[in-house]
Amino acid sequence: MAEPGKNVNVSELNSVTVRFAGDSGDGIQLVGSQFANATAVAGNDLSTLPDYPAEIRAPAGTLAGVSGFQISFGDDSVLTPGNKPNVLVVMNPAALAVNLKSLDKGSVIIANSDAFAQASLAKAGYTSNPLEDGTLANYRVIGVPATKLTENTLKDSGLPPAQAQKCKNFYMLGIMFWMYGLPLGPTKEWIKTKFKKAPELAEANMKALEAGYDYAETTEIFDARFQLKKGPVAPGKYRNLTGNEAAAYALITAAKLLKKKLFYGSYPITPASEILHTLSKHRSSDVVVFQAEDEIAAMCSTVGAAFGGELAATGTSGPGLSLKIEAIGLGVITELPMVIIDVQRGGPSTGLPTKTEQSDLLQAVFGRHGECPLVVMAAASPADCFNTTLEAARIAVKYMTPVIVLSNSYLSNGSEPFRIPKLSELPKFEVAPLPAPADFKPYSRDPKTLARPWAWPGLKGYEHRIGGLEKADGSGAISYDPENHETMTRIRAEKIAGVAREIPPTRINGQAEGELLVLGWGSTYGAITSAVFEARKAGLQVSSVHLRHVWPLPPDLGALLKRFKKVLLPEENTGQLRLILRSEYLLEAIGLNKVQGQPLNSDEVLAKIKEVLGGR
Amino acid sequence: MEMEPVKLTAKDFASGLPVKWCPGCGDFAILNMMQKVFAGMGLPHEKYAVISGIGCSSRFPYYVNTYGFHSIHGRAAAVASGVKLANPDLAVWVITGDGDGLSIGGNHMMHAIRRNIGLKIVLFNNRIYALTKGQASPTTQPGTKTKSTPAGSIDYPFNPARFAVGLDCTFVARGLDNDLPGTTAILERAAKHNGTTFVEIFQKCVPFSDKEFDPLKNPETREDVILRVEHGKPLVFGKNRDKGIVFKGFKPSVVSFEPGRVPAEVAVYDETNAEMAYLLSGFTQPELPVPFGVFLSTSKPSFEELYYGQVKDVAHTREHELEALLAGPDAWEVK
Numbered sequence: 048m049a050e051p052g053k054n055v056n057v058s059e060l061n062s063v064t065v066r067f068a069g070d071s072g073d074g075i076q077l078v079g080s081q082f083a084n085a086t087a088v089a090g091n092d093l094s095t096l097p098d099y100p101a102e103i104r105a106p107a108g109t110l111a112g113v114s115g116f117q118i119s120f121g122d123d124s125v126l127t128p129g130n131k132p133n134v135l136v137v138m139n140p141a142a143l144a145v146n147l148k149s150l151d152k153g154s155v156i157i158a159n160s161d162a163f164a165q166a167s168l169a170k171a172g173y174t175s176n177p178l179e180d181g182t183l184a185n186y187r188v189i190g191v192p193a194t195k196l197t198e199n200t201l202k203d204s205g206l207p208p209a210q211a212q213k214c215k216n217f218y219m220l221g222i223m224f225w226m227y228g229l230p231l232g233p234t235k236e237w238i239k240t241k242f243k244k245a246p247e248l249a250e251a252n253m254k255a256l257e258a259g260y261d262y263a264e265t266t267e268i269f270d271a272r273f274q275l276k277k278g279p280v281a282p283g284k285y286r287n288l289t290g291n292e293a294a295a296y297a298l299i300t301a302a303k304l305l306k307k308k309l310f311y312g313s314y315p316i317t318p319a320s321e322i323l324h325t326l327s328k329h330r331s332s333d334v335v336v337f338q339a340e341d342e343i344a345a346m347c348s349t350v351g352a353a354f355g356g357e358l359a360a361t362g363t364s365g366p367g368l369s370l371k372i373e374a375i376g377l378g379v380i381t382e383l384p385m386v387i388i389d390v391q392r393g394g395p396s397t398g399l400p401t402k403t404e405q406s407d408l409l410q411a412v413f414g415r416h417g418e419c420p421l422v423v424m425a426a427a428s429p430a431d432c433f434n435t436t437l438e439a440a441r442i443a444v445k446y447m448t449p450v451i452v453l454s455n456s457y458l459s460n461g462s463e464p465f466r467i468p469k470l471s472e473l474p475k476f477e478v479a480p481l482p483a484p485a486d487f488k489p490y491s492r493d494p495k496t497l498a499r500p501w502a503w504p505g506l507k508g509y510e511h512r513i514g515g516l517e518k519a520d521g522s523g524a525i526s527y528d529p530e531n532h533e534t535m536t537r538i539r540a541e542k543i544a545g546v547a548r549e550i551p552p553t554r555i556n557g558q559a560e561g562e563l564l565v566l567g568w569g570s571t572y573g574a575i576t577s578a579v580f581e582a583r584k585a586g587l588q589v590s591s592v593h594l595r596h597v598w599p600l601p602p603d604l605g606a607l608l609k610r611f612k613k614v615l616l617p618e619e620n621t622g623q624l625r626l627i628l629r630s631e632y633l634l635e636a637i638g639l640n641k642v643q644g645q646p647l648n649s650d651e652v653l654a655k656i657k658e659v660l661g662g663r
Numbered sequence: 664m665e666m667e668p669v670k671l672t673a674k675d676f677a678s679g680l681p682v683k684w685c686p687g688c689g690d691f692a693i694l695n696m697m698q699k700v701f702a703g704m705g706l707p708h709e710k711y712a713v714i715s716g717i718g719c720s721s722r723f724p725y726y727v728n729t730y731g732f733h734s735i736h737g738r739a740a741a742v743a744s745g746v747k748l749a750n751p752d753l754a755v756w757v758i759t760g761d762g763d764g765l766s767i768g769g770n771h772m773m774h775a776i777r778r779n780i781g782l783k784i785v786l787f788n789n790r791i792y793a794l795t796k797g798q799a800s801p802t803t804q805p806g807t808k809t810k811s812t813p814a815g816s817i818d819y820p821f822n823p824a825r826f827a828v829g830l831d832c833t834f835v836a837r838g839l840d841n842d843l844p845g846t847t848a849i850l851e852r853a854a855k856h857n858g859t860t861f862v863e864i865f866q867k868c869v870p871f872s873d874k875e876f877d878p879l880k881n882p883e884t885r886e887d888v889i890l891r892v893e894h895g896k897p898l899v900f901g902k903n904r905d906k907g908i909v910f911k912g913f914k915p916s917v918v919s920f921e922p923g924r925v926p927a928e929v930a931v932y933d934e935t936n937a938e939m940a941y942l943l944s945g946f947t948q949p950e951l952p953v954p955f956g957v958f959l960s961t962s963k964p965s966f967e968e969l970y971y972g973q974v975k976d977v978a979h980t981r982e983h984e985l986e987a988l989l990a991g992p993d994a995w996e997v998k
Contacts (some may be wrong), residue, residue, distance in 0.1 A: 182994060285994060334974065335748050347738040352749040355750050356750070373735060374735060484915060504746065
């Protein structure tokens with residue numbers, strides 16, 4: 048398996064470029080400048096580029112009539128308005144047609160879908176609707192019926208519908224304000240002044256602005272602020288994938304390599320639903336997707352499908368993981384293979400559903416009743432969601448255990464080029480052969496892995512009963528024997544600890560010993576790698592290690608950590624891995640902890656590195 | 664499934680494990696009936712998956728010689744849905760109780776029925792939590808004194824069969840643990856039905872609800888308080904078969920008549936009529952006899968048929984085509 052990001056140089060982009068485009072009558076310059084103003088008020092550095100149509104009076108809806116406004120903003124010094132927008136807001140088809148060529152694959156397109164009617168499509172040269180016909184398959188498209196929504200918002204305003212519809216630019220602006228957490232106040236003040244003589248219009252525009260903001264909040268539209276910018280990439284075939292798409296394709300791939308069906312049982316939850324959507328697109332008699340009635344049923348049907356002998360998986364986010372926990376325990380005691388993807392978000396409870404965090408680590412590793420060990424892995428980047436999930440499935444089947452894959456909102460909705468692996472590069476998947484029926488015991492063990500045999504309904508001669516009650520070692524019969532319970536508890540723990548032998552030697556970025564090691568896991572990979580790169584360039588002696596396996600930990604990690612005087616552990620929680628390291632290695636790591644629903648960025652990590660090293 | 668029917672006996676479906684229900688428990692009778700029904704289906708052992716939740720009844724899978732899964736409280740239908748979708752060729756039976764299936768597992772029960780997924784659900788209704796030693800369950804009758812309701816239960820109970828009828832379950836029936844011919848016939852029909860089947864079986868719990876169904880079982884008096892429902896037959900009951908059910912508007916009532924001279928106004932039962940099933944399943948003592956038999960049997964495609972039907976024209980991706988699948992339509996090459 049490739050290590051995360053092995054062939055790529057990752058540096059974090061701390062700025063984002065947004066382009067508003069529409070007909071010259073759509074008020075694009077106006078909303079663009081209001082957006083710019085709000086980003087400045089919010090403390091961003093910025094640079095803008097208005098782009099008026101050449102012909103002031105070009106016919107409405109035509110390519111020549113498209114007006115644009117581009118702005119780059121961020122927390123660094125932003126010197127240019129950005130070459131290519133990360134987010135394109137289009138009010139009509141012509142605006143899309145004009146601007147699409149300047150978009151990188153994976154960028155976000157927010158479109159007023161109401162404007163994509165036949166007549167305006169034709170004016171822009173489209174024969175079918177690009178929002179629906181697959182033209183935009185490589186972009187993240189968010190269609191908003193903004194004309195109708197604006198009209199509905201203003202139906203009691205007394206404005207005639209045609210005039211009410213004109214407020215749709217403020218509706219779209221409201222959506223963008225929510226996405227980037229910008230304040231509405233300055234724009235509202237501006238509207239009041241601008242429409243001083245027509246208070247009903249001022250009122251309508253403010254209402255549209257607020258309604259758009261609320262729409263984005265309730266429909267949980269994601270921001271597209273955080274992108275990883277790639278350096279030179281390895282030769283091969285690429286496509287853009289989000290973390291959720293990558294995880295979904297990994298599950299399909301794992302099932303194919305196993306020559307089994309994939310069963311995916313899931314319940315909709317932000318930000319994991321894209322896995323469900325992606326797999327639903329590939330439904331076949333080999334990819335069985337089941338939208339269950341709740342998180343519990345999603346998990347239980349996954350356990351059932353694993354018992355049924357197929358590759359079973361589910362995906363969820365924090366609150367859903369909490370609901371699944373009891374049934375995950377059933378998966379542990381019945382020792383069935385399954386993959387559970389947890390796309391972490393800000394918690395506790397409903398918390399920050401669209402925002403990112405790394406705060407489910409302890410729930411994943413320890414959060415079950417009884418002694419209930421399983422394997423926990425974490426993906427480092429959107430494309431790494433593929434490799435990590437695929438490896439999780441391989442381990443699940445080889446060791447007959449549930450495996451939790453930790454992703455998060457940052458990875459799941461961020462995208463990056465994914466190098467499509469060749470069949471020959473993919474790992475081997477094996478199901479241990481069953482003994483003859485006469486020798487079959489449901490809880491016998493493979494001497495090396497301690498995995499029990501997997502026999503599923505339909506196989507003649509292997510009929511057996513399993514369940515949540517403690518099993519007798521070997522026979523699998525119900526056992527209340529005190530000694531047996533301790534034996535089984537220890538075997539389950541030993542089996543999971545043994546998964547450590549699957550972990551390749553830990554790769555150290557930089558020297559193998561020294562002053563400072565920055566240790567990370569999961570989605571902080573880009574920020575840490577980039578910060579360490581900068582720190583070393585500045586002459587600081589610092590190395591980094593990034594963990595894919597968080598439980599069990601790599602067997603060489605304890606010794607490796609001791610070779611550094613200090614260990615810095617950046618996490619998007621209050622120090623969950625730090626707690627584990629302390630208990631495992633009696634190691635006092637220095638935490639860099641951010642719990643704001645926002646990813647750690649490289650500047651923050653770099654500043655902490657400098658602080659820890661005493662400004663050297 | 665085109666294969667030779669396998670000849671097996673009820674004994675072949677005994678797992679050989681000692682059965683650990685209390686002496687006199689109604690579950691023994693149900694186990695015997697089920698083993699007989701399994702043997703009569705012509706399917707080999709390995710084609711059965713028997714899935715249960717938690718409770719006395721949920722010990723059931725250990726006692727049948729098939730694949731079995733004793734899962735967690737309330738979740739049998741959800742686990743079984745995964746088994747059935749993974750392998751629709753299996754005969755998947757769900758064994759549950761009134762607490763397991765209607766309280767903690769009510770949501771899964773409701774949605775399994777809604778989907779018409781091919782699960783054969785058997786709900787053992789003893790109107791009590793027995794494994795946890797006698798608390799009121801969602802079918803405990805009002806006023807019943809239990810450990811958790813010392814002054815008498817104030818919860819309005821579920822009527823399980825009516826619950827299933829209300830959900831448009833395609834097969835709903837009620838049996839009684841000591842009525843071997845009647846209940847066996849119901850289970851045989853359930854076994855052959857396409858889609859979700861819901862069979863409620865009144866079942867005696869010796870320690871906690873011993874007398875619960877006595878009036879329905881006393882050979883001297885029972886025929887006057889129970890109604891054996893048969894499709895296409897008039898709703899007639901009584902020791903002397905001298906009473907019948909008449910619907911005036913939507914209101915059922917009992918009429919008496921000379922034995923053998925059933926008046927035309929006595930309703931003829933139609934098990935394909937969900938409205939009639941709704942009225943019938945609500946019959947309770949003392950006004951009306953307690954009905955047993957198949958209340959509802961209708962036909963619509965099962966969830967698994969719809970699922971696999973919907974995807975049957977989707978080309979499978981074979982292993983060597985993985986690269987193309989992963990590339991999608993828009994991959995680009997970096998040299």
